[in-house]
Amino acid sequence: MSTSAATTSRGLEVRSIDYVPLSERHGKVSHIGPLWFMSNAQIATLATGLISITSGGNLIWSFIAIVLGILIGTFFMAAHSSQGPRLGLPQMIQSRPQFGYVGALLVWLFAYIQYAGFNIFNSVLAGEAVGGAISKEQSSNPLWIWVVTIVAVVIALVGYDLIHTFERYLMYVTVAMLILLTISAVVNIHIPASQFDLSHFNAVAFFGQLGVAAGYQISWAIYVSDYSRYLPPTTSTNSTFQWTFWGSALGGIWVMFLGSWVAVSAKDIGTNTVEDLKHVADLLFPGFGIIALIVAALGLVSVTALNMYGGSLTLISSIDSFVKVRPTLGIRIVTLVVTAAISLLFALFATANFLGDFNAFLLLILYLFIPWTAVNLTDFFIVRKGHYAIAEIFDPKGIYKRWGWPGITAYLLGFVVMIPFFDVAGFYEGPVSKALGGVDISLFIGLPVAAVAYWLMTRHIDVAAEQELAHRQAREIEEAAAAHELP
Template sequence: MSTSAEPRVSGLEVRSIDYVPLDERHGKLWHLGPLWFMSNAQIATLAVGLISITGGGNLIWSLLAIVAGTVIGTFFMAFHSAQGPQLGLPQMIQSRPQFGYLGALLVWLFAYVQYAGFNVFNSVLAADSLHTTLHGSVKLWVVVVTVVALVIALVGYDIIHKAERILTYTFLVVFGIFTVGVLVTLHYPAGSFDLGAFKWTPFLAQFGVVAGYQISWAIYVSDYSRYLPPDVTVRKTFYWTYFGSALGGIWLMVLGTLLAAWAGKDFDTIKSIDAAGDKVFSGFGAIVLLFASLGLVSVTALNMYGGSLTLISGIDSFKRVRPTLAVRLLTLALTAALSLVGALAATANFLANFNNFLLLVLYLFIPWTAVNLMDYYVVRRGHYAIAEIFNPRGIYGRWGWHGIIAYVVGFAVMIPFFSVGTLYVGPAAKALGGADISLFIGLPVSALLYWWLTRSLDVAAETRLALAEAAELERAAHEHREP
């Protein structure tokens, strides 16, 4: 748990997609734990735990699917965390060595859609919570949530970390009491804990959504570890990220499953939380919802922050961007505006199909995470010429065909195994009774194909170039810093 010798200059964060120089590195490694715990421990995550119950599965197998999906999905997400301190770069700009200077736009577009989609859901859910407890118009609360989240995202990295730590401590008290109340006061249908009532389709559907939700965090991870000093170990960085995210995810998904099993067809996220909380003592449901709205504001800020970085990366592909506060403000405002428009226009039908959105996210980012992790840990083993990532005519090229081919092929072989509710069920999924095992197809195919295609890469030459450019990289980073 290392800290840098130099504290960070206070104020609004200026850096965005650019390299963080060594004298600006700061923070404690354990801060990753509460950040990723609280990112998952918010009531939007409840929705991820519903699909098995609503699909005819019983409670015990739903809980086991949640644990299994979290254990596996978080494994891939957490390995991205070590990339931040070692490279000093946010997550998505790191796709250029695999996909190329322009080719990375493919995954950045999908990432931006994810940020927007989650923010629509999060801000509407927060607004509904505030409407239920404090009254007032839902649309007014959507605006308030968006503005507060925008301010947090603008101040940037440090306040996001601090806010998530404070919220974590409060969460343990509020949701600790709420969870005990749910376990003690609620009653569940007959057969809820019958291990003999196993059904493959709802189990795998729940597993897939959970794993996809956890993997979907992979596009955020280095954004919140890149200011850490590079001497932190990969193992400890992985552990703090993994256990923080996994524990937060399991806790809220399990709550979602318990509430759905109890409420049955009458389940509604806000109303069910309110009713279950009031069983502890009158008015406690409102306290839970008020705190939950703060958690949703914080994760909305995370999405704006990541969306801004992704948008800047995209713009930089066509016109070199000097990282300034003005650029951050502009891209944050645009990202917030798009999310606000989506939230104000959101219908009950959109919210009801949130699980389908989660599955689509899984499909889009399975091949990307496979390619990115294979490149970092096996092919290049963490050795990148960072300055070349920002060079449109650099060694990584404009189009990284190795990564693009591995991504497209990995995605294509998953299609027959897709099972997206009523939208699409592939022939292989139909043969399996509607079960979705696409995760187990896309991951190995994309990873192994990328490894095979990159066998001829001269990684040693890239490493020599990185060492030769190191001093210039530090100097350029200081020149780009605003006074």
């Protein structure tokens, strides 16, 4: 058997929502850098760089909005990553101390919607990329959506170690492709001087791009510690944060920049990201477009695998809220198949309207998870300072109770105060956003309100008593693991 006790003799990961004992901790913190770089180095990220350009903004302000949005969103996302080594738990199960054993279903439902939504979009794009590389006529062939889904499920089924290894090696190929693609874009695409004029500021386009970029990064927060939870608990918080932050931020900035650059010259902006990618690649040398699409498709397969893996963990967590789940390989297989089936069904029937509404979907994710990230991080870094009684998280009668009303109330309050600031083109425009001419600053409203509200409502918690219980249970869990009493 390998150094990873997370797998069976068949090489398949068996752990899911359960605690990872110290004897099974392994890996290098540097391995999470390539994983989060690859999470952004794919076609879906390219499409998010179009927002400012399609809204009437110019290139320089699009670049500034992308950088600010990604840095803001990635800061919170990377902070969650540091929870993995400390707790040895997947991300979503960590919501129970704030929202309660049953109350956490509120955020798990939204998380599962996100997994499904991203999987639909990514599998359709990957199918188009594979089809476009083989034959233009096959670009809409549902066969490739099936292939992408099946391969992603296999990767997710093998689990944590294969995901890390796959992303690490794929990064080398992707970086080479992106360097060549960037050279082609810079050399062959003419950008008018007006695109670099700082006096041409469009507030709606700027904040729209900033919000989508931030939302895109924050959307990873719901599963970021899934991929750091096997690291040794001695892994420093700073190193986990840094590898996650810079891996994700650099991948996002690079690819979104490319999206904006290409959008400036595109005749029909954003109508077909796959064709735009192939066209720009072929400008460098004939045939490079096919290579770029194949590499891009592999990137989308890897991201789809991440969503399958996270969706499975979230579904298991949800089931465990009603019926006690024994975390076995069997339950992983069942939940992976269910997650894949849901994503595949919608992907096969996805319309052009769905793909066109992807940006609205990203904003919805931002709205739903800003209050959650505020509550979760405030609890971890300020209220309980990283000390949790692991066994209590799996006990419906434990200290975290069935309903965590401070977390639920703070979340709802944070979300409600954001509503007047929402602006989702074609769907809803809040009164404050309308008064601001369509500018959406809800991110800067909901986050501090939810965080402060949660902190105020948890001042009564006996943190010292919880920490003592956490230390005692940690010793008991490790002793049980050493005695092979854990499943």
